[in-house]
Amino acid sequence: EAGVAQSPRYKIIEKRQSVAFWCNPISGHATLYWYQQILGQGPKLLIQFQNNGVVDDSQLPKDRFSAERLKGVDSTLKIQPAKLEDSAVYLCASSLPGQGWSEKLFFGSGTQLSVL
């Protein structure tokens, strides 16, 4: 089974520039998540999609971050304009609802963003 695919693997930009990340979840997974992981910390949820609808975006800095999931499959996360504190690994995860009591998330390898 193919895992969660993310690109690019690394990105270096200057502050105030814009950047976009792409995610392709595991086939058939209806739920997709974007997490931000700052160095030395655990992942923090930015946004959760169920199919192409937003379930939770309460922690997404909406003045600069946006995300979409067209057709309920692939998703893109955009930052515009970027700030120094946005330097982090951006992880995409997906899950298959209806697995009973398990809430297992499958993560991609992430995009490491450095804002200079």
Next chain:
Amino acid sequence: GESVGLHLPTLSVQEGDNSIINCAYSNSASDYFIWYKQESGKGPQFIIDIRSNMDKRQGQRVTVLLNKTVKHLSLQIAATQPGDSAVYFCAALLSGNTPLVFGKGTRLSVIA
């Protein structure tokens, strides 16, 4: 809400010994807990999970113990191997459609 904390940021163990990684959570209403392993340059990988109606769950070389009285859970790794070296995260979930809340992680180093 929920907050999750790990007791030790780093842990070093001798190869072959057992490892115990501890985690505390704040909300007694949390009803699902999960452990992830994250190797350098990779995303978190599922290890084991447990519901609040259980005290213990075992997998292959791993055991999760849940103590709801003191809001504490632990991950035990038997016969620790060099490949177990990674950062381990616990995460908790309140009932309903709420997101997983992750702790900061414990870095496990295995000494050969």
